[in-house]
Amino acid sequence: MNFSRKIRLVLLRHAIAGVAMLSMSTRLASAQTDSTAAQQPVPAMVGVNNNAAPQDTNSFNANSGQAYPIELGSQERSNYLRGGLSFTSAYTDNILGGVAGHAVSDITYSVAPQIALDKTTTRTRLDLSYAPGFTFYQRTSARNEADQNASIEFAYRLSPHVTFSAVDTFQKSSNVFNQPPDFSNGVVSGGAQGPNFSIIAPVADRLGNYGSAGISYQFGLNDMVGASGTFSNLHYPDQAQVPGLFDSSAQGGLAFYSRRVAKGQYIGASYGYERLLSYPTIGQNETQAHTAFLFYTYAPTSSKLSISVFGGPQYSNTIQPSPLLPMKSWTPTGGASLGWQSRLTSFAVSYVHIISGGGGLIGAVRQDSGTVSARQQITRTLSASVVGGYAENDIIGDLQLGGSNGHSITGSAFVQQMISQHLNVQLGYTRLHQSYSNIEAISTVPDTNRETISISYQFSRPLGR
Secondary structure: OHHHHHHOOOOOOOOOOOOHHHHHHHHHHHOOOOHHHHOOOOOOOOOOOOOOOOOOHHHHHHHHOOOEOOOOHHHOOOOEEEEEEEEEEEEEOOOOOOOOOOOOOEEEEEEEEEEEEEEEOOOEEEEEEEOOEEEEEOOOHHHOEEEEEEEEEEEEEEEOOEEEEEEEEEEEEEEOOOOOHHHOOOOEOOOOOOOOOOOOOOEEEEEEEEEEEEEEEOOOOOEEEEEEEEEEEEEOOOHHHOOOOOEEEEEEEEEEEEEEEEOOEEEEEEEEEEEEEEEOOOOOEEEEEEEEEEEEEEOOOOOOEEEEEEEEEEEEEEEOOOOOOOEEEEEEEEEEEEEEEOOOEEEEEEEEEEEEOOOOOOOOEEEEEEEEEEEEEOOOOEEEEEEEEEEEEEEOOOHHHOOOOEEEEEEEEEEEEEOOOOEEEEEEEEEEEEEEOOOHHHHOOOEEEEEEEEEEEEEEEEOOO
8 A cells, every 4th residue: 555655754653662562462363373273262372371361462552552553454464475566656746845945846757566474373473574666757867766675573472471572674765755565554553652753854865774672471361561672763864955954863662561450451551761862963962761651551352442541751851962051851741542443444543742752853852743544445446545644843952053843744645446456556645744944954845745646566475375
């Protein structure tokens, strides 16, 4: 689905930081294909006592910080080799941002092959994706680009009650809209940690890397603990393409305790630490954030609905380049997320108020953000989807360094028609608006509109069948 290709880096993905290992363990359990497991009264899944009633571990999805899926229920599969090739033509009215001093439009032509492997056993799950891409500009040939996208997700059940999981994603791109679909199962999440992708230079060379690893242990029928670590890096190889934006990186860790209080209902507590770095023209800006929060999740296995809320205090210590003084503060943090999914319809929405990385700004930010996505299967061959997001970013630190507070708004709509079992045609429209007065790459031309038409061929082959 090309809409997630185009939106992944536009919308906020506050994800994979909290207890992501719980979501991975759920996928391990739900995708088992071992015939002996089917004969047991209780499946041998992580976090489950085989002599007791199973815990509905999928309810932890909302707390994990991972994105809600927007694939429809009828599309969920495991143990498959997938591949495809897509051709996309797009008209964009702003391909150079503020570099040219005025809006420059162009038509692009993109070719994007893709290969993905999804392998699940009774103890492991492995997802591999690789998707290069090639884009050619009709008039601005100097911006012709070759993209690289690679992703790996791995989970291993060390014992019936302990699971290890790891995720790593790498992206090299010159166009934020040209991201492959498998690099985002969804665009809405409710986590308390994760990189900030809300500041967008539409067409600029960028390198991004994000990873996490964690372990979870269920020490009782209704009790679970876990810990995880995360990192992210954002690098602009050509600073002339992004005047006013800067490289950034982050490292963090999180520990949690969760308890089932009723069927499909969970409460818990978590502590997280993040070190958020940005690299402005002068020196380095560093913010260390400590967060403690309580969370509640309602998501029974028999329901299509999942709801999660969290909240608590957050302490930050920002160290700015000399002669500026450090800044310390206590602020509240919190958020809520909701997901609903059925065979023909999916919907997800979230909101968070939290300290986050700058995502290209001169320092960490206090952020209010919300995201929403919906998809509907209209007929057997026709589907439609919409995605939207808003983010308000207020820099923690002195704006004398040349920074700017601001906000980003984005929205997309797509219609996809299936021509045959493997062939699809899609029409789409995306609008991006940003308001950051001191960022030349954005402020001169703050709006971007993009219309696309694409034809894609996709195939999937079952493994071991």
